[in-house]
Amino acid sequence: MFSFTIDQHSRVPLFVQLKEQVLILAARGLVAADEQMPSVRQVAADLGINPNTVQKAYHELEREGLIYSVPGRGSFLGATDSHRQYLESLLRKKLLTWLAEGARSGLSPEAIRKLMHEVYTDWQKKESSHE
Amino acid sequence: MFSFTIDQHSRVPLFVQLKEQVLILAARGLVAADEQMPSVRQVAADLGINPNTVQKAYHELEREGLIYSVPGRGSFLGATDSHRQYLESLLRKKLLTWLAEGARSGLSPEAIRKLMHEVYTDWQKKESSHE
Amino acid sequence: MFSFTIDQHSRVPLFVQLKEQVLILAARGLVAADEQMPSVRQVAADLGINPNTVQKAYHELEREGLIYSVPGRGSFLGATDSHRQYLESLLRKKLLTWLAEGARSGLSPEAIRKLMHEVYTDWQKKESSHE
Amino acid sequence: MFSFTIDQHSRVPLFVQLKEQVLILAARGLVAADEQMPSVRQVAADLGINPNTVQKAYHELEREGLIYSVPGRGSFLGATDSHRQYLESLLRKKLLTWLAEGARSGLSPEAIRKLMHEVYTDWQKKESSHE
DNA sequence: GTGGTCTAGACCACA
DNA sequence: GTGGTCTAGACCACA
Numbered sequence: 001m002f003s004f005t006i007d008q009h010s011r012v013p014l015f016v017q018l019k020e021q022v023l024i025l026a027a028r029g030l031v032a033a034d035e036q037m038p039s040v041r042q043v044a045a046d047l048g049i050n051p052n053t054v055q056k057a058y059h060e061l062e063r064e065g066l067i068y069s070v071p072g073r074g075s076f077l078g079a080t081d082s083h084r085q086y087l088e089s090l091l092r093k094k095l096l097t098w099l100a101e102g103a104r105s106g107l108s109p110e111a112i113r114k115l116m117h118e119v120y121t122d123w124q125k126k127e128s129s130h131e
Numbered sequence: 132m133f134s135f136t137i138d139q140h141s142r143v144p145l146f147v148q149l150k151e152q153v154l155i156l157a158a159r160g161l162v163a164a165d166e167q168m169p170s171v172r173q174v175a176a177d178l179g180i181n182p183n184t185v186q187k188a189y190h191e192l193e194r195e196g197l198i199y200s201v202p203g204r205g206s207f208l209g210a211t212d213s214h215r216q217y218l219e220s221l222l223r224k225k226l227l228t229w230l231a232e233g234a235r236s237g238l239s240p241e242a243i244r245k246l247m248h249e250v251y252t253d254w255q256k257k258e259s260s261h262e
Numbered sequence: 263m264f265s266f267t268i269d270q271h272s273r274v275p276l277f278v279q280l281k282e283q284v285l286i287l288a289a290r291g292l293v294a295a296d297e298q299m300p301s302v303r304q305v306a307a308d309l310g311i312n313p314n315t316v317q318k319a320y321h322e323l324e325r326e327g328l329i330y331s332v333p334g335r336g337s338f339l340g341a342t343d344s345h346r347q348y349l350e351s352l353l354r355k356k357l358l359t360w361l362a363e364g365a366r367s368g369l370s371p372e373a374i375r376k377l378m379h380e381v382y383t384d385w386q387k388k389e390s391s392h393e
Numbered sequence: 394m395f396s397f398t399i400d401q402h403s404r405v406p407l408f409v410q411l412k413e414q415v416l417i418l419a420a421r422g423l424v425a426a427d428e429q430m431p432s433v434r435q436v437a438a439d440l441g442i443n444p445n446t447v448q449k450a451y452h453e454l455e456r457e458g459l460i461y462s463v464p465g466r467g468s469f470l471g472a473t474d475s476h477r478q479y480l481e482s483l484l485r486k487k488l489l490t491w492l493a494e495g496a497r498s499g500l501s502p503e504a505i506r507k508l509m510h511e512v513y514t515d516w517q518k519k520e521s522s523h524e
Numbered sequence: 525g526t527g528g529t530c531t532a533g534a535c536c537a538c539a
Numbered sequence: 540g541t542g543g544t545c546t547a548g549a550c551c552a553c554a
Contacts, residue, residue, distance in 0.1 A: 194325065201526085201527080216494070301542080311531085461551045
């Protein structure tokens with residue numbers, strides 16, 4: 001089942017938030033491949049946002065091969081594997097950007113490794129205590 | 132000595148690029164605390180951009196306590212320690228955002244750790260070969 | 263409802279006047295939290311000033327956490343409590359500056375207290391007669 | 394004796410800082426009426442600032458009747474009583490501005506009185522403990 | 525010379 | 540429609 005939530009206060013564009021939601025639901029296996037997605041109008045009405053915004057998200061997802069639409073019937077989720085791969089490639093790219101920024105800041109690879117380790121450990125501890 | 136370079140084609144706003152340059156030069160210790168910065172007009176002329184854009188960058192840096200400017204006298208670099216701390220705190224925050232995104236994507240902490248390790252190793256190899 | 267008035271002849275920068283107006287309207291409870299603010303263009307048109315000037319005011323208010331703006335959607339008032347606190351802390355700070363100046367001028371704490379009392383009484387009398 | 398100190402980091406214009414110093418030294422009785430003031434060049438050299446800045450301060454003080462200059466001989470301090478009065482009138486004016494701001498912020502006269510009392514008490518306690 | 529304010533106006537992404 | 544970025548250029552106080 002698709003249930004989207006968006007954060008109206010966030011600076012992240014609504015259409016990006018929507019795309020991310022689809023991606024994540026699929027990657028987590030919470031929705032199955034070929035499952036029908038809610039219509040643009042449906043989503044827009046549910047979230048109280050502009051249909052154009054939803055359409056933009058769907059369009060981009062389709063262009064990226066993550067969903068497909070059948071004229072007259074609606075939009076359907078693509079293979080969920082592709083979502084997982086797509087998300088992972090996004091994550092990789094973002095981490096690479098982060099590494100480059102660390103290096104530009106004058107940190108040595110070793111210092112960066114240490115920083116990563118430290119932040120991860122702190123985060124992981126917090127995460128596990130949440131559960 | 133200050134020497135700024137910007138990428139006019141980048142999607143990163145010019146004023147953000149400028150801020151980053153100041154931050155990095157200071158964090159790397161390439162400029163000293165209380166050193167006078169080139170004037171708004173000077174930087175604008177050197178880079179062929181509008182003085183307002185430079186002023187915006189300087190203004191934000193000042194607000195963040197990283198430089199200080201005295202009307203009629205010029206702008207001066209703040210304590211370089213604060214720059215290093217500021218940059219590191221930015222890096223930490225960005226990495227935390229990345230970790231959260233990984234978790235939202237359905238990756239387990241362990242999978243995230245693996246991904247980090249993998250991306251880092253690849254990057255590090257490439258970095259060392261560059262030199 | 264927001265209705266701004268500015269004094270073009272005042273030495274106080276327009277953007278500072280605007281910031282103060284928002285702050286005061288909010289602190290007085292004349293506008294509610296999360297209420298949408300008039301757009302940058304709207305305010306600029308109403309007051310006959312440049313949109314950039316309005317944007318500068320909004321920008322600073324946002325930085326100070328008193329309003330928030332979402333690109334493409336508009337600007338919204340933050341929690342009105344924070345405005346009241348912010349204004350009061352500003353008033354406190356200014357009064358402290360005044361006290362320090364009085365002391366630097368060679369007045370004893372007692373002389374300062376007397377001066378405050380005197381000025382306040384005169385002012386208060388005038389105020390009440392206005393109504 | 395005149396010994397000026399200025400804060401190069403302050404946003405208060407240097408010439409205003411200078412004027413304030415003269416005023417305060419005189420009001421406190423640390424310099425006597427008709428005492429000769431150090432020359433513009435002297436002050437500028439001592440403080441490492443531009444002579445124009447010192448001249449501007451002296452000019453304004455003279456215009457306001459607080460010092461007088463004898464062509465060919467130099468500048469001299471005016472009656473110290475006038476300095477005390479001038480300073481006090483400045484303080485009054487500033488406090489009135491503060492009161493007006495408090496009122497504009499929506500505080501009742503009573504609330505303002507309370508705020509004054511509170512800030513004063515805190516300040517006074519701190520002051521007396523300093524000694 | 526320096527930074528600070530403001531105008532007029534263009535172009536962008538987003539809703 | 541909205542805010543965000545940027546340019547070109549004027550005028551100010553201050554040093």
